[in-house]
Amino acid sequence: MGLKSFWEAQVVPRMIKCACASPAIMDLRAGVVPLAQGRVxxxxxxxxxxxxFYDTARVAGFAGIDPSGKLLDYARDAAAQKGWQADIREGVGEDIPFESESFDTAVCTYTLCSVHDPAKVLSELRRILKPGGILLFLEHGLSPDGKVARWQRRIEPLWKPLMGGCHLSRPVTAPVxxxxxDVSQTGQTYMPGMPKWAAWMEWGAAMKRA
Incomplete structure (x- = not known):
């Protein structure tokens, strides 16, 4: 295994798990994820x-995908500790391996920043949701401050290979x-304790439009 492959397979998943589990970020997750209900x-x-953060009294079934084998190990361990049945598969958002109109809620947290084709991923999330289904999203992305956004674009080419293809300058709510x-219940903030070029967060609940 070459250095690049080792970094992406072994180091990046651990860095992502650590970075995405800071207390401030977990607080944001705690405000979004419990809204999920039905088949998720x-x-x-x-x-x-x-x-x-999932409320098992509200969730009738849980499924998920991730392209990283190492991160999937963590997810399956978490499901075992929670003690619930979960259909967790390896896969990518551009080709979600589930039937159309299968789910009541889709949850997307800190994922759109690193997918290859955000528009295709959002199209797939819309496809698998039932009519009137809800997409819950929480992402970091392009700052509305022009000065910060310029720094995001400058740093991004160095950041991406270190953090598994993570983009700093992708817009969040507008592509949804x-x-x-139809987006509602939106929120946005700079995460305290982080450099502004990495700290802009947006979240919301979005209903599948007819």
């Missing part, structure tokens, strides 16, 4: 960080709206 699908479920969702 989570894209980028590797790491299992969201599982503690453009993909055929």
């Amino acid at each position: 699908f989570e894209i980028g479920c590797g790491g299992g960080l969201n599982q503690q 709206q453009q993909a055929g969702f």
